[in-house]
Amino acid sequence: MSQPISRYRFSIAPMLDWTDRHCRYFHRLMTQQTLLFTEMVTTGAIIHGKGDYLAFNEAEHPVALQLGGSNPADLATCAKLAQERGYDEVNLNVGCPSDRVQNGKFGACLMAEPQLVAECVAAMKAVVDIPVTVKTRIGIDEQDSYPFLTDFIRTVKEQGGCDHFTIHARKAWLQGLSPKENREIPELDYSRAYQLKADFPELTIAVNGGVTSLEQTKEHLQYLDGVMMGREAYQNPYILAEVDQQLFASDRPVITRRQVVEAMLPYIEQQLSQGSYLSHISRHMLGLYQNMPGARQWRRYISENAHKAGSGPEVLLTAMAKVPDEVNP
Ligand SMILES: Cc1cc2nc3c(=O)[nH]c(=O)nc-3n(C[C@H](O)[C@H](O)[C@H](O)COP(=O)(O)O)c2cc1C
Structure with missing residues (x-):
């Protein structure tokens, strides 16, 4: 029997201020199969905020909530709420380099604390049945060797039980670069993500960063389980109209x-x-x-x-x- 196609094959990246619920509804019209991500929502906003940060439209499924935080108990509380609200997945942000995020000790700086990330994942997994996944970079600052990355992945896998990682295939500089520069200046190195999949074949590994076409996506899928597209999907959204047909073997007509x-x-x-x-x-x-x-x-x-x-x-x-x-x- 042939394997069902994994929903991780293609996803649209979490993007603050961009992938809000209106955006996700719009994207969903063009692709039924793509996994959609919310913007990052901090545990503080969910637990102490006045608004409803978890609202989404039923049409958005499958949809993953991305959380920003580093307190295991708070993350567990939020993961549980996410599951109760009907999210299909919870994702922890270990990739965002902004100062605001670093002050709260979450995002990319957590790459330096694999033990803590493992505790966070374990705490969430203990209270939900939906997948708990991690989005990270290939390194931070001078800590950009492949062993640094594998140490991180191994710890979060073995101690946290995480079996799905999305790898933004460039490192982040925690000082001196704006978040925007950190998406452009550090060089992309897809080979690090490919090597991870080869070394941890049991893990689901998706790659992210700089992917601008479905042809490139198919190329990556020869080595990896999934591709996450960010800016191109937002700036040129009609690219999504052929995702189901080209990547998920759908025979639905392409929407105009x-x-x-x-x-x-x-x-x-x-x-x-x-x-x-x-x-x-x-x-x-x-x-x-x-x-x-x-x-x-x-x-x-x-x-x-x-x-x-x-x-x-x-x-x-x-x-x-x-x-x-x-x-x-
Ligand atoms: C406007 C904007 C907001 C972003 N916000 C988030 C976020 O909330 N969480 C996150 O993990 N990454 C965030 N990112 C990074 C993207 O998820 C993605 O990793 C990055 O844009 C690289 O992918 P791309 O080259 O396909 O755009 C953001 C990117 C942009 C452009």
Whole structure:
């Protein structure tokens, strides 16, 4: 019997301020199979915050909650809440290098504390049945040797029980670089992720960083279990429209851009009636026509009109009418 295709084959990265629930709903219209991630949510926000940081739409499944934190008891509390709310997975952020995150002792700086990460994972796993996974880098600062990475992975696997890692294939500099620079300046080294899979074949290993096409994704999948795409999926979201067919053997017809826009309209109506703003939803759709004739007109019309008081779905219809017919069959 052939193996079922793993849901880890393709995922969209957690991206703060970008992969909110509106964005995930939009992405889900184009791909049913991709694993979607929330933005990172800190344990502090969930436990002490006033808002509901765990809200999501049932249509988003499969969806993973990414947590930021390093207190095992707090992480366990949040993981339990995540499972109760229906999330499909909990992921711990061991990759974000921002100062704010380091002050709270979580994110990439935790790579230097594999024991603590293991305790965090173990505490979460003890209270939930859904997978608990870790997203990390290949190193931090001068600690960027392959043995440093394997020590980290081995400890979190053996002492924490983690069997799924997503590896952002560049190290992070904890001082001196902004988070944005830390996504661009340290060199990508996919061979580290490939080597990990070869050395720990029992682990599920996905790679992340710099992947901009489904061709590149397929190349990585020859060596690894999964690929996580970040910025390209956000800036050029229509790339997602063929993910199910190309990576998950789906025979569903590929959704057109027009169908995507039309499918967003009832969602937007419903969200506006609950107090959301059009611009909070439409901002994620600005790249839908990326690289196509009319892309600039689409983007500009929405940018200039979506924030106006009383704006509704008609803004998207007018913007779409500005795109040439051959792009919008
Ligand atoms: C705007 C933005 C916000 C991000 N926020 C997070 C986050 O909350 N958690 C996290 O683990 N990584 C975060 N990242 C990093 C991405 O998950 C990913 O690791 C990185 O962008 C590299 O993948 P890419 O080259 O495919 O974009 C963020 C990236 C961007 C661009």
